[in-house]
Amino acid sequence: MTIMPNPPTQNVTQVMPESDLLRRSASTITPPAARQTEVAKLIDTSKCIGCKACQVACLEWNDMREDVGVNHGVYDNPIDLTPASFTVMRFSEWINPETDNLEWLIRKDGCMHCEDPGCLKACPAPGAIVQYTNGIVDFVHENCIGCGYCIKGCPFNIPRISKVDHKAYKCTLCSDRVAVGQGPACAKACPTHAIVFGTKEEMKAHAEKRIEDLRSRGFANAGLYDPPGVGGTHVMYVLHHADKPEIYAGLPDNPRISPVVEMWKGVTKYAGLTAIAAFAAVGFLHHLVNGPNRVSREEEEKAKDLTEGRSS
Amino acid sequence: MTAQNLEPGSPVHPGDPVTVDRYTPAARINHWITAASLVLLAISGLALFHPKLYFLTALFGGGSNVRMLHPWIGVVLFFGFLGLFLRFWKANLWKREDGTWMARLRDVLAAHDENLPEVGKYNAGQKIVFWMMSVLIVALIATGLVLWDQYFFDYTSIGQKRIAVLIHALAAIVIICTWIVHVYAAIWVRGTIPAMVKGTVTGGWAWRHHRKWLRELVGGKSGGRGTGAKPAK
Numbered sequence A: 001m002t003i004m005p006n007p008p009t010q011n012v013t014q015v016m017p018e019s020d021l022l023r024r025s026a027s028t029i030t031p032p033a034a035r036q037t038e039v040a041k042l043i044d045t046s047k048c049i050g051c052k053a054c055q056v057a058c059l060e061w062n063d064m065r066e067d068v069g070v071n072h073g074v075y076d077n078p079i080d081l082t083p084a085s086f087t088v089m090r091f092s093e094w095i096n097p098e099t100d101n102l103e104w105l106i107r108k109d110g111c112m113h114c115e116d117p118g119c120l121k122a123c124p125a126p127g128a129i130v131q132y133t134n135g136i137v138d139f140v141h142e143n144c145i146g147c148g149y150c151i152k153g154c155p156f157n158i159p160r161i162s163k164v165d166h167k168a169y170k171c172t173l174c175s176d177r178v179a180v181g182q183g184p185a186c187a188k189a190c191p192t193h194a195i196v197f198g199t200k201e202e203m204k205a206h207a208e209k210r211i212e213d214l215r216s217r218g219f220a221n222a223g224l225y226d227p228p229g230v231g232g233t234h235v236m237y238v239l240h241h242a243d244k245p246e247i248y249a250g251l252p253d254n255p256r257i258s259p260v261v262e263m264w265k266g267v268t269k270y271a272g273l274t275a276i277a278a279f280a281a282v283g284f285l286h287h288l289v290n291g292p293n294r295v296s297r298e299e300e301e302k303a304k305d306l307t308e309g310r311s312s
Numbered sequence B: 001m002t003a004q005n006l007e008p009g010s011p012v013h014p015g016d017p018v019t020v021d022r023y024t025p026a027a028r029i030n031h032w033i034t035a036a037s038l039v040l041l042a043i044s045g046l047a048l049f050h051p052k053l054y055f056l057t058a059l060f061g062g063g064s065n066v067r068m069l070h071p072w073i074g075v076v077l078f079f080g081f082l083g084l085f086l087r088f089w090k091a092n093l094w095k096r097e098d099g100t101w102m103a104r105l106r107d108v109l110a111a112h113d114e115n116l117p118e119v120g121k122y123n124a125g126q127k128i129v130f131w132m133m134s135v136l137i138v139a140l141i142a143t144g145l146v147l148w149d150q151y152f153f154d155y156t157s158i159g160q161k162r163i164a165v166l167i168h169a170l171a172a173i174v175i176i177c178t179w180i181v182h183v184y185a186a187i188w189v190r191g192t193i194p195a196m197v198k199g200t201v202t203g204g205w206a207w208r209h210h211r212k213w214l215r216e217l218v219g220g221k222s223g224g225r226g227t228g229a230k231p232a233k
Helices: A053-061 A118-122 A149-153 A185-189 A200-216 A259-265 A267-290 A297-307 B025-049 B051-060 B063-088 B096-103 B105-109 B124-147 B149-155 B158-188 B193-197 B203-209 B211-218
Strands: A021-024 A039-044 A088-095 A102-109 A129-132 A137-139 A195-199 A223-225 A235-239 B019-021 B200-202
Touching (some): A195 A200, A200 A235, A259 A267, A259 B158, A267 B158, B025 B051, B025 B193, B096 B105, B124 B149, B124 B158, B200 B203
Antiparallel strands (some): A088 A102, A129 A137
8 A cells, every 4th residue: 555665766856854844842933834745654453463574674774773682571572662662562462351352452652743742842952853744753863952851741652762872762754764755664564564654644544444344344443543632643553442542552542742741831931931030120120219228337336336335 | 345245256356347257168168059059050950941041051061961960960959058958947947026027028128127126147038038948959859850861760650750840840930039039138238248258247237137146146145045046156
């Protein structure tokens, strides 16, 4: 399905120039008048066989290496996302109470590329997180300061800070590949086409057909995961049990930017600076109106009298 | 009759004007280390608080340096303030006259010190600043450790870190406002700054603003009596 052409043999024009930004962290920008067609990656959990080809392709394309890890007794390897592993297959064993069947649910975890990205909202460093008009949310490492605010902003617990260079890492949706008309490396490598990439509209249409198929096979609650709480995402899932996303290794039911983060980055920021400015202004005005509080000559004399024992 | 009731080594020195020892060199060094760290923390913290202030990171050599240095300066502030706290907490215990002083805040602001009760080494305003600083610094260091990802990331959940970052920001705003009050009062009440620079104030200053303290020093009732004010040696 969809856009997975082989690499071009001639030079291609970049379709994602640096100026093509919808949002830029800690910056006020004017997005371009016309937005590029929104893209999306669709991950069909019902077609995933857990082969981890996507993890391998991701490490390879991004030129990352994992240290030899530890077997935790489950298939998840590594056990969690890391600064090198932008994607991890999460395996869940779930007994369907209706059929009493054991279902092996496999979800490829990674950045969801939210339309309303919490990481970008929390980021204090100008230009360290950008959102292209096609919907891809990307970290710009030369601007990243490693503060970890993106971790607090993210509703999906995705960014990881490197212990080596103290910068935040996550899935880029292969923005460098998409910029030249390629699909993400994971999608390219997926042997069952459980991962597909295209425009968001195409992906939704493709998902519809998959959901229809799944429903005809007895998965009455099959559906698309494109959570509205974060304005929809540019990585979507087809779930056989879309009514219970949490059974897929804790996929949040209704993700949204935490109200605590909203308060921190919203009212606190403005009210805080206003309060500080008000205190300084009141002090300035008080001095202007009242003048300094000076010690008088008589008071010095009285102190002298006291010390010399002439008064008490 | 010259200074007949002043013992040798008294903090009150006759002259014109009379000078009174207020802070020892150790207390002053302690104060200025704490002050410098508070200012550096405010600048580096504000730089990451609002994008319009991010340019302040340049003073530290960039955002990454701010991220790395800010927590360490916080540690310096904590121990610096701990020193001040141990030195001054007794003199900052609330006294009956402090309530009266607060009730006449209008006279305070109008510089009608003659309408105010005689107070010890610290007046009610100074005591409030002292206790605000104490509580806020504890809140800031506690939440700051939760946010110090480089060493303490694994000890708390992301939900706890979100709450910590909000409390840290709120406490920082309040402490900066408290600091403005502290600095403004020191500037407005002339003769105060020498107390922390040279260590001395004039007798007239002590008479006008801390008469009870001056009487204690002159009366030789030094050391843990009266208001508990601990006069500088």
